[in-house]
Amino acid sequence: MSPILSARGGMSAGAYGWGVASGGAVASFESIATANGDGSSGTITFSSIPSTFRHLQIRMLTRNNRAASFGSTYIACNSITGTSYNYHALEADGATRSSFGAANAGNIYLGDLPGSSGLADTMGVGIITILDYANTTKNKTFFAYTGFDFNGSGKVGLFSGTFRSTSAISSLEITHSTTAGWTTTSTFALYGIKESA
């Protein structure tokens, strides 16, 4: 049975800025690589990222083996930690709202995502967008939203951050608050977004 309900009318995907291929045009949202958790490593790395896109996006489905309901998640660039990052956060848990930030941090905070004590078979999700990642005249801006729900508890958050470096981003490292591994059910997908020709 066809999933199509009626004839197409109105806006195309391009109206939403996604640049979906139509009429033979080149598609602009491309899959670069996918990484999966291995159950033992707490770091997911995308390396040798091509510089041929305008922006990057990571879509992730995550759970880690930390012995808690949830734990903090972070992202860093080019294996650089130190004090090269700033971030701001808006988080909520169904009752409490909080807003905070950090300057001169060692990474960008991406919120809390499920640990091993969380609701079984339930993953956290996140979308991280990195703008102008290959530009060598700008510091790098990140925007992210993450969240999870356990049917009675959960968190949702919006995050912005800066990697204070004009170097192109060639690698990304996603970690969480302990050395426990990302579960084998965790997936991290890296996409490139091209600008118009």
Add this chain to the structure above:
Amino acid sequence: MPAGATYEPIATTTVTSATTVSFSSIPSTYTDLVCIVVAKYNLANAAYAWNFQVNSTGGTSYSETIVYGNNTSILSTRGSGDSAFRPTEICGNGTAAFTFMRLDFFSYSNTSTNKTIFRQLSSDRIGNGAVDRSAGLFRSTSAISSIQFSPFGTNYAVGSTFTLYGIKAA
């Protein structure tokens, strides 16, 4: 090397006169689904309730953690053991504006995990409105094969659009 084009339109509905809008027989060949809704009710300018379900499932299978702003306050609420997802509001036809909602269904065809859905909603009613973000859970390991958007006691206004996209990972 990039794996090629990965963000594809699956189906679109542009409303002429409709109560429930549905996507059915969704192919399982993508990694994630994205649904873009630009809609309003065929009622006066106000905020109204609405909901959506997956796989025509009701019961107590839905829950969500929400943060939203309503023109005066920032609030956080949750739904638990509910019969549907409940976006914060949808506007009526008394203004030229539509309510915008984006839904990300992660690993929608995975049969080992419950389904986590991320929502972004923006609704401006010229002097009032709401913006919300939520992490929602459909407590089922069944693949999502259909999505139903149900207005309450009215029709979606003419011109409302519902578009479904598939995203493929490498």
